[in-house]
Amino acid sequence: MVFQKIDIANYILARLEEPVSPMKLQKLLYYCYAWQLVAGEHLFDARFKAWKFGPVDIDIYHEFKSFGAHSIPKPPVVGIPNLPLINLVVDSYGIFSAAELSKTTHAEDPWKKYLHTNNYISDEVMIQFYSKQPFRNNFPIGSQDGFYPPKMASHYMFTFDMEDEDIPQFDSIEEYVMELQGSNDDLTQFVSEQTS
Template identity: 35%
Template sequence: MATVFDVARFITEKTGSMSAMKLQKLVYYSHAWHLVWDEEPLITNQFEAWANGPVVPALYNRHRGEFKVDADMFKDGSVQNLSKDEKATIKKVLDFYGDKSAHWLSNLTHQERPWLEARGGLPPGANSNAVISDAAIAEYYSSL
Protein backbone atom coordinates (compact mmCIF):
# COMPACT_ATOMS: atom_id res chain seq x y z
CA MET A 1 0.00 0.00 0.00
CA ALA A 2 1.14 3.50 -0.82
CA THR A 3 2.20 6.04 1.76
CA VAL A 4 0.83 9.54 1.98
CA PHE A 5 4.23 10.74 0.75
CA ASP A 6 4.01 8.52 -2.36
CA VAL A 7 0.64 10.07 -3.17
CA ALA A 8 1.86 13.61 -2.42
CA ARG A 9 4.87 13.06 -4.67
CA PHE A 10 2.68 11.79 -7.51
CA ILE A 11 0.27 14.71 -7.20
CA THR A 12 2.98 17.36 -7.06
CA GLU A 13 4.88 15.78 -9.96
CA LYS A 14 1.70 15.92 -12.05
CA THR A 15 0.58 19.41 -11.06
CA GLY A 16 3.66 21.29 -9.92
CA SER A 17 3.78 23.39 -6.78
CA MET A 18 0.58 24.22 -4.93
CA SER A 19 -0.56 25.33 -1.53
CA ALA A 20 -0.20 22.83 1.28
CA MET A 21 -3.94 23.06 1.97
CA LYS A 22 -4.79 22.18 -1.62
CA LEU A 23 -2.47 19.17 -1.49
CA GLN A 24 -4.18 17.94 1.68
CA LYS A 25 -7.59 18.14 -0.03
CA LEU A 26 -6.39 16.42 -3.21
CA VAL A 27 -4.92 13.57 -1.13
CA TYR A 28 -8.24 13.34 0.73
CA TYR A 29 -10.34 13.16 -2.44
CA SER A 30 -7.91 10.66 -3.99
CA HIS A 31 -8.29 8.47 -0.90
CA ALA A 32 -12.09 8.88 -0.85
CA TRP A 33 -12.63 7.96 -4.46
CA HIS A 34 -10.16 5.07 -4.26
CA LEU A 35 -12.23 3.69 -1.37
CA VAL A 36 -15.32 3.88 -3.59
CA TRP A 37 -13.91 2.69 -6.89
CA ASP A 38 -11.44 0.07 -5.67
CA GLU A 39 -12.99 -0.75 -2.29
CA GLU A 40 -9.71 -0.36 -0.46
CA PRO A 41 -7.82 2.50 1.14
CA LEU A 42 -5.28 4.41 -0.91
CA ILE A 43 -3.17 5.17 2.17
CA THR A 44 -3.08 3.79 5.70
CA ASN A 45 -2.95 7.24 7.32
CA GLN A 46 -6.13 8.52 8.90
CA PHE A 47 -7.64 11.90 8.12
CA GLU A 48 -8.60 14.24 10.94
CA ALA A 49 -11.41 16.81 10.79
CA TRP A 50 -9.36 19.97 11.24
CA ALA A 51 -10.85 23.46 11.00
CA ASN A 52 -9.94 23.86 7.32
CA GLY A 53 -11.06 20.38 6.31
CA PRO A 54 -9.57 16.88 6.29
CA VAL A 55 -5.86 16.67 7.11
CA VAL A 56 -3.34 13.84 7.41
CA PRO A 57 -1.20 14.90 10.40
CA ALA A 58 1.94 13.15 9.06
CA LEU A 59 1.66 15.13 5.83
CA TYR A 60 0.99 18.33 7.77
CA ASN A 61 4.11 17.73 9.87
CA ARG A 62 6.11 17.52 6.63
CA HIS A 63 4.87 20.82 5.22
CA ARG A 64 4.30 22.67 8.52
CA GLY A 65 5.27 26.31 8.15
CA GLU A 66 5.32 26.15 4.36
CA PHE A 67 2.59 27.72 2.24
CA LYS A 68 3.68 26.10 -1.04
CA VAL A 69 4.74 22.49 -1.55
CA ASP A 70 6.33 20.72 -4.50
CA ALA A 71 7.70 17.29 -5.37
CA ASP A 72 11.12 18.05 -3.82
CA MET A 73 9.46 18.08 -0.40
CA PHE A 74 8.52 14.41 -0.85
CA LYS A 75 11.79 12.89 -2.03
CA ASP A 76 11.16 9.86 0.20
CA GLY A 77 7.92 9.24 -1.68
CA SER A 78 8.00 7.09 -4.79
CA VAL A 79 5.44 6.97 -7.57
CA GLN A 80 6.70 3.42 -8.21
CA ASN A 81 4.90 2.38 -5.01
CA LEU A 82 1.55 3.27 -6.59
CA SER A 83 -0.33 0.63 -8.54
CA LYS A 84 -1.78 1.31 -11.98
CA ASP A 85 -5.27 1.57 -10.41
CA GLU A 86 -4.07 3.96 -7.69
CA LYS A 87 -2.46 6.22 -10.30
CA ALA A 88 -5.64 6.10 -12.38
CA THR A 89 -7.74 7.17 -9.40
CA ILE A 90 -5.42 10.06 -8.57
CA LYS A 91 -5.40 11.20 -12.20
CA LYS A 92 -9.23 11.22 -12.29
CA VAL A 93 -9.30 13.23 -9.07
CA LEU A 94 -6.79 15.71 -10.50
CA ASP A 95 -8.86 16.00 -13.68
CA PHE A 96 -11.96 16.89 -11.67
CA TYR A 97 -10.63 18.77 -8.62
CA GLY A 98 -7.16 19.85 -9.76
CA ASP A 99 -8.15 23.25 -11.16
CA LYS A 100 -10.08 24.21 -8.01
CA SER A 101 -8.57 26.52 -5.43
CA ALA A 102 -7.59 25.37 -1.95
CA HIS A 103 -10.34 27.55 -0.51
CA TRP A 104 -12.97 26.05 -2.84
CA LEU A 105 -11.87 22.50 -1.92
CA SER A 106 -11.88 23.34 1.78
CA ASN A 107 -15.38 24.79 1.51
CA LEU A 108 -16.55 21.68 -0.31
CA THR A 109 -15.31 19.39 2.45
CA HIS A 110 -17.14 21.60 4.98
CA GLN A 111 -20.43 20.73 3.25
CA GLU A 112 -19.84 16.97 3.23
CA ARG A 113 -21.02 14.50 5.85
CA PRO A 114 -17.71 12.76 6.76
CA TRP A 115 -16.06 16.00 7.92
CA LEU A 116 -19.23 17.40 9.48
CA GLU A 117 -20.01 14.24 11.47
CA ALA A 118 -16.43 13.78 12.66
CA ARG A 119 -16.48 17.32 14.06
CA GLY A 120 -19.70 16.60 15.94
CA GLY A 121 -21.13 20.08 15.79
CA LEU A 122 -18.01 22.04 16.74
CA PRO A 123 -18.23 25.70 15.77
CA PRO A 124 -16.46 26.85 12.58
CA GLY A 125 -12.76 27.38 13.13
CA ALA A 126 -12.60 25.25 16.27
CA ASN A 127 -9.63 22.93 16.61
CA SER A 128 -10.30 19.21 16.30
CA ASN A 129 -8.28 16.07 15.80
CA ALA A 130 -11.34 13.82 15.45
CA VAL A 131 -10.69 11.01 13.00
CA ILE A 132 -12.76 10.80 9.83
CA SER A 133 -13.28 7.05 9.44
CA ASP A 134 -12.76 5.27 6.15
CA ALA A 135 -16.22 3.74 6.63
CA ALA A 136 -17.82 7.19 6.80
CA ILE A 137 -15.83 8.33 3.77
CA ALA A 138 -16.74 5.25 1.70
CA GLU A 139 -20.41 5.41 2.67
CA TYR A 140 -20.78 9.08 1.79
CA TYR A 141 -18.88 9.14 -1.51
CA SER A 142 -20.42 5.90 -2.75
CA SER A 143 -23.82 7.55 -2.36
CA LEU A 144 -22.91 10.38 -4.76
Protein backbone atom coordinates (compact mmCIF):
# COMPACT_ATOMS: atom_id res chain seq x y z
CA MET A 1 0.00 0.00 0.00
CA VAL A 2 1.28 3.47 -0.92
CA PHE A 3 0.56 6.27 1.55
CA GLN A 4 0.39 10.03 1.11
CA LYS A 5 3.59 11.78 2.19
CA ILE A 6 1.64 14.02 4.58
CA ASP A 7 0.40 10.86 6.31
CA ILE A 8 3.98 9.59 6.60
CA ALA A 9 5.04 13.00 7.97
CA ASN A 10 2.30 12.78 10.61
CA TYR A 11 3.30 9.18 11.35
CA ILE A 12 6.86 10.38 12.00
CA LEU A 13 5.58 13.17 14.29
CA ALA A 14 3.44 10.69 16.22
CA ARG A 15 6.33 8.21 16.51
CA LEU A 16 8.75 10.60 18.22
CA GLU A 17 8.33 11.49 21.87
CA GLU A 18 10.28 14.74 21.78
CA PRO A 19 9.19 17.88 19.91
CA VAL A 20 10.04 18.00 16.20
CA SER A 21 10.79 21.13 14.17
CA PRO A 22 9.93 21.39 10.47
CA MET A 23 13.64 21.06 9.63
CA LYS A 24 14.00 17.82 11.57
CA LEU A 25 10.80 16.46 10.05
CA GLN A 26 12.15 17.19 6.55
CA LYS A 27 15.38 15.29 7.24
CA LEU A 28 13.57 12.32 8.76
CA LEU A 29 11.15 12.18 5.83
CA TYR A 30 14.11 12.34 3.45
CA TYR A 31 15.87 9.44 5.15
CA CYS A 32 12.64 7.41 5.23
CA TYR A 33 12.27 8.01 1.51
CA ALA A 34 15.90 7.16 0.70
CA TRP A 35 15.91 3.98 2.75
CA GLN A 36 12.60 2.77 1.31
CA LEU A 37 14.23 3.07 -2.12
CA VAL A 38 17.23 1.01 -1.01
CA ALA A 39 15.01 -1.57 0.70
CA GLY A 40 12.82 -1.87 -2.39
CA GLU A 41 9.66 -0.87 -0.50
CA HIS A 42 7.33 1.70 -2.01
CA LEU A 43 5.54 3.26 0.97
CA PHE A 44 5.18 6.85 -0.27
CA ASP A 45 6.20 9.24 -3.03
CA ALA A 46 8.21 12.40 -2.40
CA ARG A 47 10.56 14.74 -4.25
CA PHE A 48 13.40 16.56 -2.55
CA LYS A 49 15.44 19.60 -3.52
CA ALA A 50 18.85 20.35 -2.00
CA TRP A 51 18.24 23.50 0.03
CA LYS A 52 20.71 25.30 2.27
CA PHE A 53 19.89 23.23 5.36
CA GLY A 54 19.49 19.91 3.56
CA PRO A 55 16.92 18.08 1.44
CA VAL A 56 13.40 19.53 1.42
CA ASP A 57 10.13 18.26 -0.01
CA ILE A 58 8.38 21.45 -1.17
CA ASP A 59 4.84 20.23 -0.39
CA ILE A 60 5.77 19.23 3.16
CA TYR A 61 7.65 22.51 3.55
CA HIS A 62 4.50 24.49 2.73
CA GLU A 63 2.41 22.28 5.01
CA PHE A 64 4.56 23.03 8.08
CA LYS A 65 6.40 26.30 7.32
CA SER A 66 4.12 28.30 9.62
CA PHE A 67 5.87 26.66 12.59
CA GLY A 68 9.22 28.19 11.62
CA ALA A 69 11.88 26.86 13.98
CA HIS A 70 9.26 25.90 16.57
CA SER A 71 7.99 22.42 17.32
CA ILE A 72 5.11 20.95 15.38
CA PRO A 73 2.28 19.73 17.63
CA LYS A 74 1.61 16.02 17.67
CA PRO A 75 -1.04 15.11 15.11
CA PRO A 76 -4.31 13.48 16.06
CA VAL A 77 -4.39 9.69 15.81
CA VAL A 78 -2.68 8.65 12.60
CA GLY A 79 -4.68 6.12 10.59
CA ILE A 80 -1.67 4.24 9.24
CA PRO A 81 -0.77 0.68 10.20
CA ASN A 82 2.56 -0.10 11.83
CA LEU A 83 5.37 0.53 9.31
CA PRO A 84 8.55 -1.30 10.40
CA LEU A 85 10.82 0.41 7.85
CA ILE A 86 9.66 3.90 8.87
CA ASN A 87 9.96 2.92 12.54
CA LEU A 88 13.55 1.72 12.06
CA VAL A 89 14.62 4.86 10.20
CA VAL A 90 12.88 7.25 12.60
CA ASP A 91 14.19 5.41 15.67
CA SER A 92 17.73 5.39 14.22
CA TYR A 93 17.91 9.00 13.02
CA GLY A 94 15.30 10.62 15.28
CA ILE A 95 17.59 10.66 18.31
CA PHE A 96 19.71 13.32 16.59
CA SER A 97 18.96 17.04 16.48
CA ALA A 98 17.76 18.85 13.38
CA ALA A 99 21.19 20.49 13.12
CA GLU A 100 23.02 17.15 13.29
CA LEU A 101 20.71 15.67 10.65
CA SER A 102 21.26 18.71 8.45
CA LYS A 103 25.05 18.43 8.84
CA THR A 104 24.84 14.76 7.95
CA THR A 105 22.92 15.39 4.73
CA HIS A 106 25.57 18.00 3.84
CA ALA A 107 28.25 15.30 4.07
CA GLU A 108 26.39 13.01 1.67
CA ASP A 109 26.65 12.92 -2.11
CA PRO A 110 22.96 13.34 -3.06
CA TRP A 111 22.71 16.75 -1.38
CA LYS A 112 26.17 17.87 -2.53
CA LYS A 113 25.48 16.91 -6.13
CA TYR A 114 22.19 18.85 -6.32
CA LEU A 115 22.91 21.85 -4.05
CA HIS A 116 23.53 24.43 -6.76
CA THR A 117 20.84 23.20 -9.11
CA ASN A 118 17.12 23.75 -9.10
CA ASN A 119 16.52 20.06 -9.82
CA TYR A 120 15.03 17.39 -7.62
CA ILE A 121 17.45 14.88 -6.13
CA SER A 122 17.04 11.79 -8.29
CA ASP A 123 16.01 8.44 -6.86
CA GLU A 124 18.89 6.84 -8.77
CA VAL A 125 21.47 9.08 -7.06
CA MET A 126 19.95 8.29 -3.66
CA ILE A 127 19.96 4.55 -4.34
CA GLN A 128 23.52 4.67 -5.65
CA PHE A 129 24.78 6.46 -2.54
CA TYR A 130 22.74 4.88 0.26
CA SER A 131 23.03 1.31 -1.03
CA LYS A 132 26.75 1.57 -0.24
CA GLN A 133 26.18 2.65 3.38
CA PRO A 134 26.36 0.14 6.28
CA PHE A 135 22.78 0.97 7.35
CA ARG A 136 21.67 -0.94 4.21
CA ASN A 137 22.53 -4.15 6.09
CA ASN A 138 19.41 -3.63 8.24
CA PHE A 139 17.22 -4.54 5.24
CA PRO A 140 15.12 -6.49 4.74
CA ILE A 141 14.01 -5.87 8.31
CA GLY A 142 14.27 -8.92 10.52
CA SER A 143 16.63 -10.81 8.22
CA GLN A 144 19.93 -9.71 9.75
CA ASP A 145 21.87 -10.37 12.91
CA GLY A 146 22.47 -7.16 14.78
CA PHE A 147 21.96 -3.53 13.93
CA TYR A 148 24.09 -1.26 11.75
CA PRO A 149 23.78 2.40 12.81
CA PRO A 150 23.52 5.22 10.29
CA LYS A 151 26.61 7.24 9.46
CA MET A 152 26.24 10.70 10.93
CA ALA A 153 28.21 13.89 10.20
CA SER A 154 30.81 13.09 12.87
CA HIS A 155 31.38 9.71 11.25
CA TYR A 156 32.21 11.31 7.92
CA MET A 157 34.71 13.62 9.60
CA PHE A 158 36.63 10.97 11.52
CA THR A 159 36.30 7.67 9.66
CA PHE A 160 36.80 8.46 6.00
CA ASP A 161 39.32 5.62 5.68
CA MET A 162 37.41 3.02 7.68
CA GLU A 163 36.92 -0.41 6.11
CA ASP A 164 33.49 -2.09 6.11
CA GLU A 165 34.63 -4.70 8.65
CA ASP A 166 35.54 -1.88 11.08
CA ILE A 167 32.06 -0.39 11.05
CA PRO A 168 30.36 -0.68 14.43
CA GLN A 169 27.52 -3.15 14.75
CA PHE A 170 25.19 -3.47 17.71
CA ASP A 171 23.06 -6.39 18.86
CA SER A 172 19.94 -4.25 18.46
CA ILE A 173 18.73 -0.75 17.85
CA GLU A 174 17.91 -0.55 21.57
CA GLU A 175 21.58 -1.20 22.44
CA TYR A 176 22.61 1.50 19.95
CA VAL A 177 20.21 4.07 21.44
CA MET A 178 21.34 3.24 25.00
CA GLU A 179 25.00 3.61 23.94
CA LEU A 180 24.30 7.04 22.41
CA GLN A 181 22.34 8.20 25.44
CA GLY A 182 25.15 7.02 27.73
CA SER A 183 27.70 8.92 25.64
CA ASN A 184 25.56 12.07 25.76
CA ASP A 185 25.20 11.73 29.55
CA ASP A 186 28.98 11.27 29.92
CA LEU A 187 29.65 14.36 27.79
CA THR A 188 27.14 16.43 29.76
CA GLN A 189 28.74 15.36 33.04
CA PHE A 190 32.25 16.11 31.73
CA VAL A 191 31.25 19.59 30.55
CA SER A 192 29.50 20.26 33.86
CA GLU A 193 32.61 19.23 35.81
CA GLN A 194 34.85 21.41 33.63
CA THR A 195 32.68 24.50 34.01
CA SER A 196 32.07 24.27 37.76
